[in-house]
Amino acid sequence: DAGITQSPRHKVTETGTPVTLRCHQTENHRYMYWYRQDPGHGLRLIHYSYGVKDTDKGEVSDGYSVSRSKTEDFLLTLESATSSQTSVYFCAISESRTDAEKLFFGSGTQLSVL
Amino acid sequence: GDSVTQMEGPVTLSEEAFLTINCTYTATGYPSLFWYVQYPGEGLQLLLKATKADDKGSNKGFEATYRKETTSFHLEKGSVQVSDSAVYFCALSWNSSASKIIFGSGTRLSIRP
Numbered sequence: 001d002a003g004i005t006q007s008p009r010h011k012v013t014e015t016g017t018p019v020t021l022r023c024h025q026t027e028n029h030r031y032m033y034w035y036r037q038d039p040g041h042g043l044r045l046i047h048y049s050y051g052v053k054d055t056d057k058g059e060v061s062d063g064y065s066v067s068r069s070k071t072e073d074f075l076l077t078l079e080s081a082t083s084s085q086t087s088v089y090f091c092a093i094s095e096s097r098t099d100a101e102k103l104f105f106g107s108g109t110q111l112s113v114l
Numbered sequence: 115g116d117s118v119t120q121m122e123g124p125v126t127l128s129e130e131a132f133l134t135i136n137c138t139y140t141a142t143g144y145p146s147l148f149w150y151v152q153y154p155g156e157g158l159q160l161l162l163k164a165t166k167a168d169d170k171g172s173n174k175g176f177e178a179t180y181r182k183e184t185t186s187f188h189l190e191k192g193s194v195q196v197s198d199s200a201v202y203f204c205a206l207s208w209n210s211s212a213s214k215i216i217f218g219s220g221t222r223l224s225i226r227p
Contacts (some may be wrong), residue, residue, distance in 0.1 A: 020163025042217030094212040
């Protein structure tokens with residue numbers, strides 16, 4: 001298995017509180033991604049990073065921010081969580097931009113916003 | 115815009131049954147097509163892929179053929195096992211771009227012993 005660790009694995013929080021999810025990789029891959037998975041929608045890209053301090057928005061970026069200060073860590077922050085952000089969040093990594101078939105996923109974080 | 119449509123689940127089959135999970139796509143041009151599988155408690159992993167029309171992707175007994183004329187990429191397996199129980203996602207991307215993957219909504223498959 002690719003070395004991807006997401007933390008926490010489960011989190012319950014209240015509306016309006018800040019939440020940070022962490023993705024840690026040991027593969028030294030350049031690209032890292034955050035997706036959310038919701039019933040009926042498959043996976044949708046939130047943000048991705050193409051290097052340290054280099055990030056870009058995905059399809060559903062509103063309400064989320066990211067940071068990447070080290071190659072191995074990619075943080076996803078919900079500044080003020082809302083119930084619509086209840087979801088399963090997946091981190092993924094790839095060595096290059098054109099490596100869709102070598103996209104490796106973490107095991108996910110189940111976030112519940114009450 | 116581009117999209118992927120999968121048959122809704124859950125799909126429940128008996129062991130050794132034949133499996134088909136339908137997937138169709140909408141896109142201008144010829145994207146790469148993928149099937150990913152998500153086993154319980156795990157992240158997604160690539161199952162198979164096809165990058166051009168009439169290509170057949172295969173892995174672990176699963177097959178899918180890129181059909182340009184019907185814009186389809188149906189997943190098939192001749193004899194399923196209990197260990198195949200998972201959620202299956204069809205997806206497309208342009209130039210195999212990892213940041214431009216569009217996923218279908220997923221189909222949950224349960225296999226009875």
